[in-house]
Amino acid sequence: MKHTYQCLKKYRIAFLTLMIALFSSVHLSAQQNAPLFSQFVYEGDDQIYKDHPLEEDEFYTPILQGTYPDPAIVRRGDDYFMVHSSFSMWPGIPIFHSNDLVNWTQIGHVLDRKSQLFVQNAGISEGLYAPAIKYNPHNETFYMITTQFAGGIGNMVVTTQDPFEGWSDPYPLNFNGIDPSLFFDDDGKAFVVHNDAPDEGEELYEGHRVIKIWDYDLEENQVIEGTDKIIVDGGVDITEEPIWIEMPHIYKRDDGRYYLSCAEGGTGDWHSQVVFVSDNPRGPYKPADNNPILTQRYLNPDRENRVEWAGHADMVEGPDGELYGVFLAIRPNEENRVTTGRETFILPVDWSGEFPIFVNGLVPLKPKLKMPEGVENKTGQDGFFPNGNFTFTENFESEDLDYRWIGMRGPREDFISVDSNGLTINPFDTNIHDTAPISSLFKRHMHDTFTATATLEYSPQSENDLAGLVNYQRETYHYVFGVTKKDNEHYILLQRTEDGESTIVASTTIDADNPIHLQVRADGDDYRYYFSTNGTDFTNVGGTVSADILSTNMAGGFTGALIGLYATSSNDARPE
Template sequence: MRPIVALTALATVLFAGQAAAQTEARFTDTWLRADHMVDQNYPIDVPEKPGYYRNPILPGYSPDPSIDRVGDAYYMVNSTFAHFPGIPVWKSTDLVNWTQIGNAIDRPGQLDFSGLGVSRGVFAPAISHHDGTFYIVNTCVDCKGQFVITAKDPAGPWSDPTWLPFGGIDPSLFFDKDGRAYITWNDGPIGGSTYDGHRAIWMQEFDPKTLTIAGEKKQIVNGGADFSQKPIWIEGPHIYHINDWYYLMPAEGGTAEGHSQVVFRSKNVWGPYEPWEKNPILTQRDLPRDRANPITSAGHADLIQTPAGEWYAIFLAVRPYGDDLYNTGRETFLLPVKWVDGWPVILDRGKPIPYSEKRPKGLGDAPQANPYHHNVRGYDPMKWLSIRGASDGFLTVSDGGKVMTVKALSQPIGDVNAKPAFVGLRQPSNFTAMDTKVEFSPNEGDRAGLMMVQSDDAWVFCGVTKRNGVSEIALIQRASKDDPRDGVVLNAQTVDAKDGVHVTLGVRREKLYCMYNPAADHMTTDMKRLAWDADATVLSTRKAGGFVGTLIGPYAYSQKP
C-alpha cells in the first residue's frame, strides 16, 4: 500500500459543543493505562510495604532532575526539550510523592522552539532558592543559549528569560553561605578538545539581583575524574558547601549505558578540585547486561538534605525491555546517600539500583502512587505536551476535559518547521495503551487518531483516514528519516466511520498493537486487531536517537487548508 500524503495551514478552533466539523476531529473518553503486570512473562511487582518507597519516583520521560528544599517542601524540575509547556515544576514533602504544580515555560513568548528537532530546546534545568526567590538556569540548545528565569512562587508565573553570555550546556547556580553566588556549566576545555567527548567544567560569579555574571570565568575541571583515561562528556555540575568542603558533583561518561556520577572536593570554592580516588559514586555500566529487570544509564544526580540530616540523591536512569531498548525515556530515581571518609556515595560499585528502598526519616508515610500502574482519563493542560509550541491554536477542550476537539492542520509530524496538531502524555511504562473514540470525516489523505511520537523521524499512527475515496482505519509508521515523511502504511481496513471509531494504540515491551471498533457496533470491549505484534522498537531511544521519551495522544491532519 502506498504511503498517505499530507499537508495544510494553522488555524484556530471554534468549538462550542456542536458536532465536529469536517476539518476537526473529536476525541472522547481518552484513557491512558499502564501496568507492568499485564504480561506474566515480564513480572515486575514491587509491592508497597511500610517504611519503603518504590523507584522510579517519576516514571516515563523525566530526565535531568534538579532539586532544592525550602523549609519542609522540596521542589524539582526536569528537561522537556522542544515540547510545550516546558520544564515541569514538582513539589513534595516526603521526596517520594510528587505533585506537579506548574510549568516554568508556559507562555509561547518565553522561548521560541520554531524549526527545532524534538530533542533540541531546553536541556537540564537547575532550580535554586535564595532569599525568597526561586531561580532556574537552563540552556535552550539552538535557540539563544543560556538563560535564567525567576519566580516568587515556584508554581509560577516565571519570568521571561534573561540571557547569559557564555556557551556550553547544563548551567547550575550555587549560593554560598556568605551570600555570594556562582554559576557552573559544561563547555569546551582551554585550548580545545583533544579527543571526542573531551569537555570541561567552568565557573563564574553570578549576581542574583541583576541576573548577570561578573569577573573572570575559570575552568575548574578538565576532562573528568581521571584525565589519563580520556573521560567523556563531563556535564551537569552541582556545587555544595558541606562542613569545611566544597563538593563539585558532575555526571560523566555520556547519558547512555556508560553514564556515571563523579565527585570532587576543595577547601576553596574556586578549587583546585581533587577527584575522589573511588569514583564513580553512581553507575550501572559494570553490571551484566543480561541481568533480570535491569535499570541502566544512571547519572545526572543532584543532592538534597532532609531536616533530619539525611542526604538523598535524585538522578536519571532507564528501564530497558531489551538490549538497551527503551521507549519511556530517562526517568527520575531516588536513593539515599551515605558518607565514606568524607565523600558522598550514592550507590556502592557493582550494586544494582534497587526498585525499593527505605523511606526518608521523619517525612511521613503517605501511600506512594504506584509507579508501575497508571490510569489517566481526560485532559489536564499541565501534563499534556505539544511539539514546538502551544496547543491553543488547534485544541479545544470541553466537558471537564472529557472531550478534546483537534483542528486538522496541514503541519505534519516529521517536519521540524511544523507545529503539528498533536498533544500527548508521557509513556510511563513498557506496557502502556491509550484508548479513545475519534469522530472524523476525512477528505482524501486526511487522518485523525492516536499517535506515539519519539521524534520527528520515529512515530506510529493508528486512526481514521481516507485513501482512494475509501474511509479506512490504518496503522502508519515512520521508522527513520529514510522513510517518507508521511510514513508507511503497515496495514489498513475499510471502516464505517460515520458514527466514530473506537481506537486503541499500545505497546507490550517491543511489541506494538493497534485495535479498533466502529462506534456503530456498540462493542467497545470486542476490539478488532489491525496489528498485534508490530515493531515497537522503532520508538526506542537507541533507534530513534535523541533524549526524549515517547508521547502518546491525539493527532489530526488535513491535506487541504
C-alpha cells in the same frame, strides 16, 4: 432619496446577514470536520511491579516514570521543587513539588509563555537541556538556569519568589557551553558553573570537555566578564580520557569545604556521577579517591530488571535529616531497547565519610526503597503523581487539562478546545513528520507494557484529513494509527515511519458514522493496534509490529516515546 437610502440599507443588512450565515456554515462545517476525542484511558501493566508489591513502608523508584530526564532539586523549608529537561515539548521544564520526596505533585511548567520558549522549529531532542533549580536565601529568590538551544537564546536564567506563581522572562547569559548551575555562598556571593569546550587548540580527544566557573552579578543576572576559570579539565583522571564531564553542582558542607559533583561518561552506558573537593568555590578541585559515587556500568548485562545509564544527579537533605540524591537512568525492555526514555530515580546518600556515595548505587538498583522516617506513601492519591502500575483516565471534562498533556513546539491551547462533549483538535496544516508545531496532544509512555484507548468522533472530508493515535519518538520515527478518507470510503490505517521513510503497514475500510475506539496494546517490544465501533469487539490492524522505531537505540536523541491524540489537514498517509 430617502427611499433609495433605506433600500440600500436593507440590501446591505441582507448581504451582511447572508455573509454571516455563509461564514457560520463554513465555520460549523470546519468544526464538524474537526476530530472530537471524548475519552482517553492509559493502563500500565509492567511485570516488575507485580513481582515487587509495596510493603507499607516502601515506595517505588523511579519516582517519575517515562521521559523525565536530567532531574535537579532544591529545598526551602519543608518544600521541595524538582525540574527536568523538556527539549522541544511545550510547555517547557516540568516542575514538581513535594514535602517528603515520596509524594510529588506537578505544579506546572517553568516556561509556559511564548515570551519564554522558542522551540517552534527545533527537533524533538533540541530545545531545552539540563535545568538546575536553586534558592538564594539572601534575596529569597528561586533561580532556574538552563540551556535553550533554540531561538538564539543559549544559556539563560529565569527567577521567581514563588514557584507556584510563575517565572520571569529569560535573562540570556554571556557564555558558551551547556548544563549551567548556580551556587550561592554563605557570604552572599554567587557563581555559575557549567560544561564547556576546552580552550581553543587544547582539545585532546573526542568528548574532552571542561567545567568552568564564573562570578555572577545578582543585580544584573549576568556572569561577570573576565572571571571565567577552568576548574575541572576532562574529568576525574584526564590520562584515562574521560568523556562529557557535565551538569556540575556545588555543595558547601559544615566543614567549610566546597564539593563539586558532576556527571561523567556521557548519558549512555558509561554514565556515572563523580565528586571533587576544594577549600574555595573557585578551586582548585581535587577528585575523590572513591569515584564514581554512582554508576551501573560495571554490572552483569544479563542481570534481572536491569537499570542502566545512571548519573546526572543532584542531592538534597530529606525530611528525616538524611541526604538523598535524584538522578536519571533507563530501564531497557526484553530486546534491550529503551522506549520509556531516561526516568527520574532516587537513592539515599551516605556522607558519613569525607565524600558522599549513593547507597547501593554501585550494585544493581532495586525497584523499591524504604520511605524516609515518618512519611506515608500517597502516590496516585489526592492529586499526587502515580507510579508503579496505574490507570490514567481522561474524560476531557475541564478546560484545565492535566499537566501531563503537552504540545510539541507550540502551545496545546493553539489547537485544542474543551467543552461538554470532550476535546476537539482543530487540525494544523502541518503533519507528524514536520519540525514545526503539530496539532497533537501528547503524554509520555510510562511503561513497557500498557494499553491506551481513545474514543474518537470524526468524519474526514478528504484524503488530506486524518485523526487518531500516534506513538512518537521523533519527527522521523513514529507510528500513526488513524482515520482518513479515500474516494468515497473512510479508512483506518497504520503507518510506520523509520528514518523519515513511511510505509503503510495495513489499512481497511471503516464506518465513521459512529464513535470509533482506537487502541494500542504494548507488550514490551511488541505493539498491536486495534479499533472498535461498539467499544467491545476490537479488530487488529497490521498484526504485531516492533517498538524498535520508538526506542532511543534506533531513533537516537534524548527523549522517550510519547503517545498522542493527533490530527492533521496535511495528511500524507494514503490507504492501500
